[in-house]
Amino acid sequence: MKSRAPGIRLYIDADLSSDGAIKLADGHAHYLRNVMRVESGDEILVFNGRDGEWRAVIAAIGKASVRLQIEVQTREQTPGPDLWLAFAPVKRGPIELIAGKACELGVSALIPVITARTNVGRINRTRLQTIATEAAEQCGRLDVPEVKAPVDLPEFIADWPAERTLVVCDETGGGMPIAEALAGANPAAPWAVLVGPEGGFVKSELEAITKLHIIKRVGLGPRILRAETAAIAALACWQALVGERRP
Template structure:
């Protein structure tokens, strides 16, 4: 039998000692066609519910295969209760935001349409796949849900009671407006490349649950702002 697993794979199947896990055609192609695994090789599995499990290849085929769980490696974990709301930008940079949000630890990823959002149509399934790949790479035992894109005004109108919103306002660059407050349920909102409109900024500043913050003395690009904002939240109120 091969040694410890170098590949982590997200599956939807239940995991447990002796549990057989069937592979989809795409998963089999990745493990056996791309990564060249063979019978007896080790794979680490997680499904977002049962923690991480050590498993071995028991059947390796071109169109499918089977893994078998042998031992629990880590208990199920969970990220802090923070969502990332962001206005989609160019494809590669949107992918970057999703991947880094997973690595940095968020519970949900929510694309929002603002007045100045200027991007191509957002495919939720593609972004969800990027989130899954990021979780596999970074050691998370969960995959954050990527929601369908929705208009910012509608999101704010149906806001979840008790959840605070960290609103990153580029208009406050250099002002020193800092994050404050207690832990609990939060969301971080990043604006589009063109910034928030005056009406959006006015509405956000008028919400009891919204907290405007500065991300430093310089105006950041949207993808940089997402990383900076999550870093600020995690080091102040999160699990860092």
């Protein structure tokens, strides 16, 4: 077996099972043929978020499609952390950074939340989903986090699932140090991290958020972090302190 394409790992829609054959078209076929220049017989890895990860062989390369032969399961599907990231949209560079890094750091869903001080226009949800998908392919995840439709903060609060703990990054200094707030927390429970816009939440927003059932207001140190830095830092701390702490 050749190993010319050892690094390729592709998220696809199709069901995966042994001895299955899959035809890829459009973006995937273009990527494999023209970007990665795979050849017949090359091996890649594929996953779909349901059936684990499989080794597949390039069986045929056509002008507009690539045929894969699914060979053997390399990893079983296991659930990742049940961790949402809710974040006030920021400018294009930082919001794309959030989408990629949040995926690498294991979030299960990304929720853009429009707050009083949010001052960016339309969110390119398709682009953010593509970035999250590529990050999932590269970081070895078995699923892809969903980029949800933007919601206004009042709606986000009204619809909040009571059993989900919300970690609110509070740049006003009113929060507890994150290591203290998350000490001994339950990794099996549902979680979410909420990060405000540049300039923070307005007072009435923070009060409304604080009325939610299970909430932890956390601080991330004495420096003023950019929104995207706060999101990445809070997620990294959550994984270290809760999600991927040694049992």
